[in-house]
Amino acid sequence: MSEAGNSVAGDGGADDGGAAGPVDRAVQWRAFASRYALLPLRLFLGLTFVYAALDKLSDAHYLAGAGDPASFVSQTQAAKGGSPISFLLGTALHAPTLFALAVAFGELAVGLGTLLGLWGRVAALGGALINLSLWLSISWSVSPYYLGNDLGYLMAWTPLLLAGTPYLSVDGYLAQRAGRDRGRGLHEDRVKRRALVDGGIAAVAIGGAGLLTGSLTRTFGRDEQAAPKQSAAPVSTTPAPAGPAPSVAAASVPVGGSAQVKDPATGDAVYIVQPKAGQYCGLSSVCTHSGCAVDAPKNGQLYCPCHGSRFDAATGAVVNGPAVKPLPKYAVTRDGDKLNLGPLQS
Structure with a gap:
């Protein structure tokens, strides 16, 4: 409904004016919901990838080597035999520390880019490639297939890969500013160059913050985990229920x-x-x-x-x-x- 229609309704004019307000609000709500429909998915994927990255970097087992069954090397070796991308896993095993850190910092970059909405499609592509590689290696032997969570994450990245992050994001801000620049007659080449340069500056700043966070997590988080942990919960001394043993x-x-x-x-x-x-x-x-x-x-x-x-x-x-x-x-x-x-x- 138009603003004029709302005004008439507010003055008690036309008979159908009483229904105009609720209908207009419903239309506005549907438009709002459609615009931000991907925001919960974006927050979930962004936070999950940041958490996964910091969890890897703070885990003393992750880079421990082949002697540790929870290390990147051991998990890659275990997945290599039945994986359709075994040739790529073999390459990773030639430089396991480099590849392990690349995975962790790649997840961190994807998570931060998704959360802040900076180069959203690029971040979504990175997340999809990470989950694709995990599905074809770690989760490939999971049966039935729907128990393998990496395939679900791969599908979850698809909407963001198609739509990007145009709202509540750095991408959205840069797009709005580019529209204002065009409105005041700035040449298209300058508009694109300005958006690219400022996007690059933001990426460098966010990337630097991510590297610093990851490095600090790797340094201090690993030291804390290197010491043997005591069980958070004491061993129960309650006797088993009376009755015949199973x-x-x-x-x-x-x-x-x-x-x-x-x-x-x-x-x-x-x-x-x-x-x-x-x-x-x-x-x-x-x-x-x-x-x-x-x-x-x-x-x-x-x-x-x-x-x-x-x-x-x-x-x-x-x-x-x-x-x-x-x-x-x-x-x-x-x-x-x-x-x-x-x-x-x-």
């Missing part, structure tokens, strides 16, 4: 196989395994990285579909990260043709 038929756990029971104290699923004939143990199904449920043992390993961690099916030890702690291990005793789940050992 058990399964021994015949259901062949060598290399498993059967699932529940820890009566926590309710978490536990795999009872027989790695060698006559040797039994229980392994928690809860991944020590972020709490996802690991798959049942297969080929001597337990695999976490969320982030690709693998654990030894005989001991629960980490085969490759990002997990750094082994799976909790339970005692298992045989009583005739039954296997009984015992207390938590570690």
Whole structure:
């Protein structure tokens, strides 16, 4: 509705004027919502990438080398065999520290560019390429495919890649100023050159701040993590609930196989395994990285579909990260043709 129509409605004129206000507000709200529809996605992706970058740079395991199962080297080596871009991963393994830092600082640049809306399409392209490479390596073996979060992130970058960051952004400010420059008759070449130079200055300033932040995080954050951490929560001394111990038929756990029971104290699923004939143990199904449920043992390993961690099916030890702690291990005793789940050992 026009302003004149609103004025008439306010004066109590035409009969349909009473409906003009709500209709006009609804139209304005839809326009507002359409304009800023991508802002929540932009904030989520920007903050997530900044957090992911700082998390890598502050993690003492990330650049620790092949001896650490949670390091960039170990994870890349583990993904290389089944990845369609194994040739690129092989190149990364020739200079792992350089590539690991490039990934971390690349995520930081993408996150800051997305949050501030500076060269938004370029930042979205960078984010899409990072997630594409992670999907084709770390998440490639995840089954079913929708459990691999990198593919979801790759799709999430597509709207920003198409639309850019024209609102509440440095890009939007530069575009508005360019429009004012054209309105006052400034030559198009000068308008474009001014926008490019100022965008470059902003990129250098933001990039410098990002490098400083990343370097400080790498220096001080790593030192803090290098020392052994004490558990944030004390070990519970509460006895397990009374009642018969969970058990399964021994015949259901062949060598290399498993059967699932529940820890009566926590309710978490536990795999009872027989790695060698006559040797039994229980392994928690809860991944020590972020709490996802690991798959049942297969080929001597337990695999976490969320982030690709693998654990030894005989001991629960980490085969490759990002997990750094082994799976909790339970005692298992045989009583005739039954296997009984015992207390938590570690």
